[in-house]
Amino acid sequence: MQIDVGRASYVSSTYQGENYAQRCPSSYRYTHVCKLSFKGFVCQKTTRSSLQSTKVLRLRVTRNGTISRGSTKVQEFLCCTLAKESEGVVESLNYKKENVGVLLLNLGGPETLEDVQPFLYNLFADPDIIRLPRLLRFLQQPLAKFISMMRAPKSMEGYASIGGGSPLRRITEEQANALRTALEEKNMPAKVYVGMRYWHPFTEEAIRKIKKDRISKLVVLPLYPQFSISTSGSSLRLLEEIFREDEYLVNMHHTVIPSWYQREGYVKSMATLIQSELETFQKPREVMIFFSAHGVPRAYVEEAGDPYKDEMEHCVRLIMTELRLRGIPNDHTLAYQSRVGPVEWLKPYTDDTIRELGRRGVKNLLAVPISFVSEHIETLEEIDVEYRELALESGIRNWGRVPALGCEETFIRDLADAVIEALPYVGAMAVSNLEARQSLIPLGSVGELLATYDTQRRELPPPVPVWEWGWTKSAETWNGRAAMLAVLALLLLEVSTGQGILHQMGILPLFH
Numbered sequence: 001m002q003i004d005v006g007r008a009s010y011v012s013s014t015y016q017g018e019n020y021a022q023r024c025p026s027s028y029r030y031t032h033v034c035k036l037s038f039k040g041f042v043c044q045k046t047t048r049s050s051l052q053s054t055k056v057l058r059l060r061v062t063r064n065g066t067i068s069r070g071s072t073k074v075q076e077f078l079c080c081t082l083a084k085e086s087e088g089v090v091e092s093l094n095y096k097k098e099n100v101g102v103l104l105l106n107l108g109g110p111e112t113l114e115d116v117q118p119f120l121y122n123l124f125a126d127p128d129i130i131r132l133p134r135l136l137r138f139l140q141q142p143l144a145k146f147i148s149m150m151r152a153p154k155s156m157e158g159y160a161s162i163g164g165g166s167p168l169r170r171i172t173e174e175q176a177n178a179l180r181t182a183l184e185e186k187n188m189p190a191k192v193y194v195g196m197r198y199w200h201p202f203t204e205e206a207i208r209k210i211k212k213d214r215i216s217k218l219v220v221l222p223l224y225p226q227f228s229i230s231t232s233g234s235s236l237r238l239l240e241e242i243f244r245e246d247e248y249l250v251n252m253h254h255t256v257i258p259s260w261y262q263r264e265g266y267v268k269s270m271a272t273l274i275q276s277e278l279e280t281f282q283k284p285r286e287v288m289i290f291f292s293a294h295g296v297p298r299a300y301v302e303e304a305g306d307p308y309k310d311e312m313e314h315c316v317r318l319i320m321t322e323l324r325l326r327g328i329p330n331d332h333t334l335a336y337q338s339r340v341g342p343v344e345w346l347k348p349y350t351d352d353t354i355r356e357l358g359r360r361g362v363k364n365l366l367a368v369p370i371s372f373v374s375e376h377i378e379t380l381e382e383i384d385v386e387y388r389e390l391a392l393e394s395g396i397r398n399w400g401r402v403p404a405l406g407c408e409e410t411f412i413r414d415l416a417d418a419v420i421e422a423l424p425y426v427g428a429m430a431v432s433n434l435e436a437r438q439s440l441i442p443l444g445s446v447g448e449l450l451a452t453y454d455t456q457r458r459e460l461p462p463p464v465p466v467w468e469w470g471w472t473k474s475a476e477t478w479n480g481r482a483a484m485l486a487v488l489a490l491l492l493l494e495v496s497t498g499q500g501i502l503h504q505m506g507i508l509p510l511f512h
């Protein structure tokens with residue numbers, strides 16, 4: 001028996017009737033367990049690509065060793081598996097060389113203070129951030145201009161305090177380089193591209209490079225561990241639009257890794273960072289582990305079906321389980337930070353929780369930013385400055401913060417494994433693979449993935465106010481809504497009459 005990938009002799013001598021899982025090194029068993037039985041020429045591949053789900057794929061192997069279903073994917077899967085498992089043993093892999101690319105998607109951030117307002121404009125012009133009723137969609141851009149101008153001074157203050165710009169581009173590019181090296185070390189040479197949603201290098205720039213390099217297989221990897229409509233979802237929607245309009249891209253095989261917080265490498269690297277930061281406290285056992293996730297408006301979860309909250313809670317459980325296995329029994333809390341505007345965001349809020357923990361007599365707090373893998377304004381300013389100050393005022397004596405993962409080795413190596421494991425699925429999901437639907441958000445093509453959630457694209461309350469005043473939360477909410485209506489009415493009037501303050505400021509004509 002022989003399969004025409006990998007080293008034929010290796011395949012024939014070891015796979016016959018044998019439980020492949022028994023031959024895998026233990027570290028490897030977590031990611032792939034392959035059971036190949038050639039009796040009756042059925043090949044069964046069991047993939048545990050995450051701690052969460054076990055996937056089983058049955059395939060027919062013909063008498064001459066070729067696989068009758070999904071042959072290319074499986075051949076490549078076996079190839080990667082063989083190459084990985086028997087590193088140094090396999091000398092030649094005679095499968096067709098593909099031009100593999102990895103596209104890292106991220107938010108992007110202003111690099112200078114002048115960039116802040118146009119960056120905010122791009123963010124608020126995103127219909128996945130401000131979703132207007134169909135009839136008012138024509139107002140998206142003028143509204144984005146208006147809100148970005150209102151918010152820019154406050155945001156600029158924040159960016160000024162962290163050195164005049166966001167470190168996101170630099171860190172993401174370092175991560176891309178590290179991932180390329182890790183893939184090379186795993187015998188899977190690939191080009192790695194960075195595509196930002198709201199600032200340079202924009203997704204469109206990355207796509208231009210991908211086309212120029214004639215990439216034939218693309219793995220799309222949003223750099224958000226957990227999936228949200230407002231982050232990965234928005235980036236993927238943009239990507240889908242770009243793909244749909246381009247003949248080359250429509251035909252290029254691709255797959256998406258929608259969320260990966262459940263991967264062993266991520267969970268373990270987070271646990272290691274927490275463990276080492278705990279050791280900096282005088283009494284590590286008494287420290288409250290305080291997970292602070294970026295919030296989203298509640299309506300995203302409750303009305304549009306955003307899996308973000310579920311994934312976040314699951315993520316925290318996995319990290320805590322890993323810490324317990326390491327003999328770290330500390331208490332922990334999860335709260336949501338960075339809310340903007342008068343609508344309700346996911347609760348509990350980070351600031352309220354810090355005050356509450358202070359009231360309950362907690363004296364040692366270790367903040368763990370959990371929704372993002374690089375340092376950014378919300379770790380460097382909001383957590384390190386604002387929340388630290390609030391914690392000390394609330395009676396917490398010792399404060400610590402876990403650094404973002406950045407280019408941490410185990411993490412990057414695991415991302416490389418995620419890419420390698422995704423490759424067999426490239427181009428495969430258009431056939432509505434049942435196996436892929438087992439996970440919360442399935443691995444799949446952009447189009448199919450977007451169809452699995454938020455199908456109706458319901459209108460959502462705008463998460464940001466266009467104006468804020470008032471003393472109480474409820475007054476703020478109603479003021480916000482009233483102001484929103486007033487501004488919309490003004491905008492409507494301006495658009496219909498061609499006269500008004502925005503025209504005088506030179507804003508509206510830009511969008512005509």
Ligand SMILES: C=CC1=C(C)c2cc3[nH]c(cc4nc(cc5[nH]c(cc1n2)c(C)c5CCC(=O)O)C(CCC(=O)O)=C4C)c(C)c3C=C
Binds near residue numbers: 129154167294377
């Ligand atoms: C998982 C992470 C993030 C989610 C979810 C998210 C949702 C979300 N954000 C805004 C509004 C703003 N976000 C801003 C910056 C920003 N957001 C994230 C991550 C998530 N956002 C990051 C990493 C950054 C920082 C980038 C950097 O430059 O370092 C900003 C700009 C900064 C500011 O003015 O506060 C805004 C505004 C909304 C409305 C939203 C969900 C609907």
Ligand SMILES: [Fe+2]
Binds near residue numbers: 294
């Ligand atoms: Fe944000």
